[in-house]
Amino acid sequence: MSIIICPGIHELALTESFISGWSSLFTDSSIGKKTLDMVVFPCEGFLALSSLHILQFLRDRLRDKLGSPVVFISFSAGVVGAIMAAWQWQLLGGHVKAFIAIDGWGMPLWGNFPIHRLSHDYFTHWSSALLGGGHNNFYAEPSVDHLSMWRSPQTVQGWWVDPSVDVSQTPVRLSAAEFLHSLVKRYDEK
Template sequence: MSIIICPGIHEPALTQSFISGWLDSSSQSLMRQNIIVFPGQGLLTLSSLHILQFLRDRLGNKLKSPIIFISFSAGVVGAIAAAWQWQLIGGQVKAFIAIDGWGVPLWGNFPIHRISHDYFTHWSSALLGSGQNNFYAQPAVDHLLLWRSPQKVKGWQIDSSVDISPLQVRLSASEFLHLLIKRYEQK
């Protein structure tokens, strides 16, 4: 399984900080995953065609090998379209994780999860599509802090698959990501 990281429009150092903060608190199984970072910067983060070409270059004939997209901010725009295109050419998208993809409609025939820097972003983004298991920071944090230091952001995992009322669990954004990856490793 490969994890494809699609950053937003920001300095590349923030993405390296995200990966370090996430991996520092991770399980050993995550270390075995093939983590690939889309190198496009600026407006290229919005281009599904550039992301798709990058995936084809990096993964070659491994279309059936499952991938998980983790995207941030403006990068969610290009990543969700690239995920659809990857499936159209025969690729397998195991899951799509949007971190602060506010205002981006998210639909697909693969599991989708949203991670938001505050409750308002969580609530208003869900109107444009989300999965059953999502996360929002509480207390609210700065948009870039969520990407730079997911291990420092505390909040709520919301699992709306529960019949009566949504299950809420307090944890860090990094821990939430680990739970998602572990779930898809086992499927």
């Protein structure tokens, strides 16, 4: 399984910090002996919005792995290009196991693959859910600034919520990095 990281429009150092803070959870044996195949789309500026550039990058990097499952993790403006690239990847015969949008506020998210949203506050979580987002989502509480979700997911605390279950079910408190770890672990095991 490959993890496709699609950053937004921001400094490269933020993406490096995201990967460091999140992937450190994989140092335990929870994923077994496998190593994660992480592919980072090297976007500059507005290329984060371009599904064609993301798709071309995927075709170059994963050309012999079209049938191999991929999980997209995208942030902010990168959600725009990534969701369209995920649809296009499927049209080419690729297997999208899941799509994870981090603070993709205002972006409609639909697909025939599981979609998850992580939001920097409750309002963004609630209002984004109106535009699609599936099950098993996360929102920060206390709220944090937008870039904190990407820069340091291991420090962002919040709630794992699933709107498809009984509303009386208690949400789970954890960090954004732990939430991502749980999702990737689940899809890696399937």
